[in-house]
Amino acid sequence: MKEKIITKKVLKWYDLNKRSLPWRKKVSLKRKQYYTLVSEFMLQQTQVTTVIPFFNKFIKDLPSIDSLAKVNEKKLIKLWEGLGYYSRARNLKKTARAIIKNFNGKLPINSEDLLTLPGVGNYTANAILAIAFNKPYIPLDGNIERVLKRYLYLKKEKEIEKDNLIKKKIIFGTTLRSSDYAQALMELGALICRPSNPICGQCPIRKNCKSYRKKDFTLTKNTKKNREKYFVLKVYKKDQKYLLIKNTKFNFLKNLSIFPMEELSNPKNFNQNLNFKMSNMNMNIKIQYSKDNHKFPSSYWFDRKKLDSYMLPSFTKKVVQYLEKN
Numbered sequence: 001m002k003e004k005i006i007t008k009k010v011l012k013w014y015d016l017n018k019r020s021l022p023w024r025k026k027v028s029l030k031r032k033q034y035y036t037l038v039s040e041f042m043l044q045q046t047q048v049t050t051v052i053p054f055f056n057k058f059i060k061d062l063p064s065i066d067s068l069a070k071v072n073e074k075k076l077i078k079l080w081e082g083l084g085y086y087s088r089a090r091n092l093k094k095t096a097r098a099i100i101k102n103f104n105g106k107l108p109i110n111s112e113d114l115l116t117l118p119g120v121g122n123y124t125a126n127a128i129l130a131i132a133f134n135k136p137y138i139p140l141d142g143n144i145e146r147v148l149k150r151y152l153y154l155k156k157e158k159e160i161e162k163d164n165l166i167k168k169k170i171i172f173g174t175t176l177r178s179s180d181y182a183q184a185l186m187e188l189g190a191l192i193c194r195p196s197n198p199i200c201g202q203c204p205i206r207k208n209c210k211s212y213r214k215k216d217f218t219l220t221k222n223t224k225k226n227r228e229k230y231f232v233l234k235v236y237k238k239d240q241k242y243l244l245i246k247n248t249k250f251n252f253l254k255n256l257s258i259f260p261m262e263e264l265s266n267p268k269n270f271n272q273n274l275n276f277k278m279s280n281m282n283m284n285i286k287i288q289y290s291k292d293n294h295k296f297p298s299s300y301w302f303d304r305k306k307l308d309s310y311m312l313p314s315f316t317k318k319v320v321q322y323l324e325k326n
């Protein structure tokens with residue numbers, strides 16, 4: 001099925017079947033952005049039906065980014081009580097404060113800036129860009145992942161690796177209604193392409209769904225949840241400064257500032273200095289101090305004394321903190 005046809009069919013289905021959820025209400029753009037931010041944090045580890053009453057109370061008591069940034073810890077935790085994973089609430093408040101301090105009170109409109117916000121990873125950044133800003137992103141949540149795996153019958157371990165799924169989601173195509181489309185695909189996974197007993201009879205894309213044709217809806221579990229990865233991270237130092245580059249090489253932390261790094265496959269006698277967990281990767285990192293004046297495109301000298309005034313991903317901050325202590 002051509003991408004355009006999938007898009008059209010899914011949107012048509014969504015228009016007729018979408019659930020009425022409080023964060024989908026028609027509100028001003030500013031509110032929409034705030035609603036998306038709060039709902040995406042709440043939905044990170046919790047089901048839609050559980051989130052609804054918490055979201056309503058939260059928005060009633062803290063109706064704006066300003067009020068969220070000023071709320072005291074006791075009230076914040078009280079509002080989150082029952083949702084669990086309280087670090088999400090604390091990160092949400094930190095994010096509100098960072099938005100006011102660094103972005104003039106406005107939710108940033110690009111991944112690079114969104115990823116500097118506490119608690120915002122690739123998935124949440126993509127969801128915000130699509131839902132709040134109508135940008136052509138498809139956030140790969142559990143629901144969309146399931147639709148994708150079943151539609152293309154992706155079963156092998158290599159096929160269901162995150163990097164491959166990110167490539168494959170291109171089959172969903174794009175539309176001018178990016179906000180609705182991201183939500184439509186999530187909704188399709190939640191209501192129709194359910195984890196067990198998918199209701200294929202009501203699915204708008206069943207005609208070309210490979211799992212439907214094969215009548216096999218089982219999903220392979222990703223056993224390589226934490227894949228071991230090995231990197232040599234190069235530290236170039238000049239006076240009080242470190243060399244950072246814009247990452248155009250790795251799929252993680254795309255376009256963000258990192259230290260120059262090389263990935264090694266199955267190294268022998270790898271003595272790591274640092275370990276970092278990122279999505280489904282366990283990153284083993286060996287630090288190598290380098291003296292040569294290697295030229296990197298899009299590099300800059302970062303003043304380590306001004307760590308707090310740079311917007312860096314937490315990975316890079318952790319490396320700097322390690323270097324400062326060792």
Ligand code: SF4
Pocket residue numbers: 147150151192193194198199200203204205206207209210211212217
């Ligand atoms: S046809 Fe069935 S298995 Fe295929 S995407 Fe639709 S609900 Fe999922």
